[in-house]
Amino acid sequence: MRLDDVDERIVALLGADARATFAEIGAAVGLSASAVKRRIDRLTASGVIRGFTVRLDPAAIGWGTEAYIELYCRARTSPTEIRAGLTGCAEVISACTVTGDADAVVHIRARDVGHLEETIERIGAQPFVVRTKSTLVLSRLVDQQVLPEPAPDMAPAGL
Amino acid sequence: MRLDDVDERIVALLGADARATFAEIGAAVGLSASAVKRRIDRLTASGVIRGFTVRLDPAAIGWGTEAYIELYCRARTSPTEIRAGLTGCAEVISACTVTGDADAVVHIRARDVGHLEETIERIGAQPFVVRTKSTLVLSRLVDQQVLPEPAPDMAPAGL
DNA sequence: ATTGAAAGTTTTCATGC
């Protein structure tokens, strides 16, 4: 689906505050509240907008430990199998299969290093996991969940 | 700050739909709309809730290529310097300093492999970057932005 | 801390441009 400039700005405003009213967004982009709602409904129906969520501070609720775990899997392990082995694990923020030495990278959040260790052991105990390699996060520098820019026709933003 | 069970459920509901009305949330947790608003206001004021945002499907707007880039930096490069070098770069989803061989890991989203390559070159051209090591994401298996579970007192043993 | 109700907004939808 193709987003025009107004769609881009609406998406950016929702990224900054997903609970903004249609009237507020409309005032910012020069549209009526109903026109804004129509566009957001269309963006949602078309799958561009997957939903609206809350941004939490994990550290504020005692989940301040973060790590990336590389998974080295048994031959012929399917992505589906990896996903199945990770779902239900509350500590898993994200996971993906990757190129390179490892087969998958799992992003973990835990309460503390003890909890992290326990989680790594739990994941490492999955039958398809041959070994794991963990990288502890020291400090988070950037955390952008939404494209910060009205992505125009090519021309990525300069540094 | 300490979250009680009701707070946990409210946060989980907001995670699933940040535009849910106070009345809807109240019905789900057995509270009035005003009580829900008070709790959400308190969670926001205390920093547990950092804000509300939209979840997009990057592939739906043509940003379907994803990679992790490990940064090997010059000696005595500060995290602040790394952050400064990455801010304003629309392709950077997240970045953090880490333990292990590399100094930092940068999560990138781009339109295609060409755009990714150009981004890697741009980041690699930063004065503090000695070399980079890229890992391309093949398929995303899990993408949980919010703690999926009412984290109860699973008590990290000891302390 | 929560409720319940009043006043002010927002959403929703039908209509017309």
Added chain:
DNA sequence: GCATGAAAACTTTCAAT
């Protein structure tokens, strides 16, 4: 595809419990 206007629903505030 957008604006307008009216009805319904929601948010916000505050007195009371």
